[in-house]
Every structure is written in C-alpha cells, then in structure tokens.
Amino acid sequence: MNIDIATLFPEMLENYLSQSIVGRARAKEIFTVNCHDIRAYTKDKHRRVDDTPYSEQKGMLMQCDPIFNCFQAVTEGRPKPHVIYMSPQGRTLTQQRCRELAQMEDIFILCGHYEGVDERIIETLVDEEISIGDYVLTGGELPALVLVDAVVRMLDGTLSQPDCYEDESHYSGLLEYPQYTRPEVWHDMRVPEILLSGHHANIKKWRHEQALLTTAKKRPDLLRNVELTAEDLAIIHKVVDFDK
Numbered sequence: 001m002n003i004d005i006a007t008l009f010p011e012m013l014e015n016y017l018s019q020s021i022v023g024r025a026r027a028k029e030i031f032t033v034n035c036h037d038i039r040a041y042t043k044d045k046h047r048r049v050d051d052t053p054y055s056e057q058k059g060m061l062m063q064c065d066p067i068f069n070c071f072q073a074v075t076e077g078r079p080k081p082h083v084i085y086m087s088p089q090g091r092t093l094t095q096q097r098c099r100e101l102a103q104m105e106d107i108f109i110l111c112g113h114y115e116g117v118d119e120r121i122i123e124t125l126v127d128e129e130i131s132i133g134d135y136v137l138t139g140g141e142l143p144a145l146v147l148v149d150a151v152v153r154m155l156d157g158t159l160s161q162p163d164c165y166e167d168e169s170h171y172s173g174l175l176e177y178p179q180y181t182r183p184e185v186w187h188d189m190r191v192p193e194i195l196l197s198g199h200h201a202n203i204k205k206w207r208h209e210q211a212l213l214t215t216a217k218k219r220p221d222l223l224r225n226v227e228l229t230a231e232d233l234a235i236i237h238k239v240v241d242f243d244k
Contacts, residue, residue: 001031001104001155004081005144006070007111008049010035016145025158033148034074038062041069050114059115067110067121074108081106083127086140086147087116090129093147097130101147102154109147111140173226175219177210209235216240 005013013035017026025031039047042065049067050060075081082104091097101107110117110126122129132143152158180191194206215222216236223242236242 001102001107001152002081003031003033003107003109003148004074005033005035005109005111005148006038006067006074007035007141007144008038008113008139009111009141010037012141013145017148021158022149022152025152025155028157030155030157031152036070036074038066038070041073042066053115057115061115062112062117062121064118064121064124067117068124071108071110071125079106081108083108083110083125084147085110085112085117085122085126085129086131086143087112087129088131088134088136090131092134093130093132093143093150095150098147098150099154101151107151109140109144111144113139172211173222174211175215175222177207177214212236213239216242 007013017023017033017035026033038049042049042063050062053059053061071083082101084107086109110121130143130147132146137143180195184191184196192206194202197203212232212235215226216239220240220242223236228236233242
C-alpha cells in the first residue's frame, strides 16, 4: 500500500509515522507513506496558501491552486489514487471502513486547516470525506494519523498475528473482553480463574461472553449491528434489557 498525505505540517506527521508499530511497518516496507508540504506548491512569494472566504465568515480558507498543484505533482504518471479529505462533515470512521481501505493500493489524504478548503477542490479531487468524530480540530493532521494507524495495523505483516487485531474492540462489532497481566493478585483483586486454567476452549467462550457483556454495558447501540444467537441474547439480558 502507498499513502500520500498533503499537509501544511509534514514534520508533525513524520515524527509519529516513524515511531512504534506504524514506524516498524514502514521500515519493513509493508507500506510506504510520504508527507507533502502544500506550501511548496504555491506561487505566492510569501508561501501563502489561504485567503478570506467569499462571505462574512471569519477565518481563512485554503485555496485551490496549492492543493491541486500538489496533487498533480505527487500523482503524475500514475493512476488516480483514492482521495480522502479529513473533514468533520465526513462519514464517521469505523473499523469496517478501515478494513476496506486496507485493501486499497494507493490512498491520497488531504489535511485541511483554518476553515477548511475551497469547495471546488472537494468537487474536483475528493472521493470521500472522513471524520473521526463529531467535533472540530484545528486541522486534518491528527485525523489523518488516526486513519493511517487504524489502516496500517491491519496490513499483513504489521502485527505478528492477525488475531492481534481481530480480537480488538470493534473488529467483530463487539467491544473487547477484559484483559489482565501479572501479578495474579493486585490490591486483593484476582485475575479470573478461567484465564489461569489453560483450557483454551473455555477461555475462548469466556472471552466471547465478556465481550458481549462489556458491549451491552458500555455501547449497547453496537449490538444492533451484530448477528446474535439465542445464547448471546441470554447472556446480554443479564445486564441490559435488550430487544433487537
């Protein structure tokens, strides 16, 4: 997979993209990522990339040309990548969408700033807008990092085993079961005996039950999108009054 990110702050992104799991996957060339400074593609002698909106709206809006010039230079000579604009107006990012994006070969992420970007850029270049939540941030850089992190961890070879992410919250539609590590007893609280038993089938069953219970307690809304058995429903009814 190749990822290009158009931003006003490439150094901010590079620091994160060189660290931890994402950094190791990048070093192993499981994916490639390049951060492009939009300011490098403006013809303004002061490197300005913004101007005031055609309205009484306060703030500054990113102009078309620097973004368009950046996109053309980065993608010249190759098929058009899938273009994502990180925007609070976009569809909320989900684990399912991350799985779908992880199957793509070429993604171009546009990070807005100020009051966003000229609408004509969205109409001309953008394939989809993605939001990481119903709130507004200063720019698209943090959302872009969230997107890259969530997608890259599902690429083959990033994690040691697929179950490293398949057991995590949201992958199956449920939240993750409780996790424990050493010591076995901490502040008089013990690790559940089942996890010390070594009985893999019973542990797997316990994990599924706990995932159901955790989801029912914390995010019952998620259960409406999960295929549940009669046994699952019986477990859920222990903690909530749930009628699918």
